[in-house]
Amino acid sequence: MVKFNEGWHKKNPIPLESASFEEKVRWHTEHIKECGCHGFPEKGLGSLEEKEE
DSSP states (O other): OOOOHHHHHHHHHOTTTSSSSHHHHHHHHHHHHHHHOOOOOOHHHHHHHHHHH
């Protein structure tokens, strides 16, 4: 299990609701690499799959 990376979270706050879809995907992708305290949100995955079609 990957531990919570408090330093990364402090330097990289989660994007606000006003962030674009691409900005949110970029944040979550980097988050998984750097922290991994949780995975990509299922809601986001569904949206990502729809965009790829």
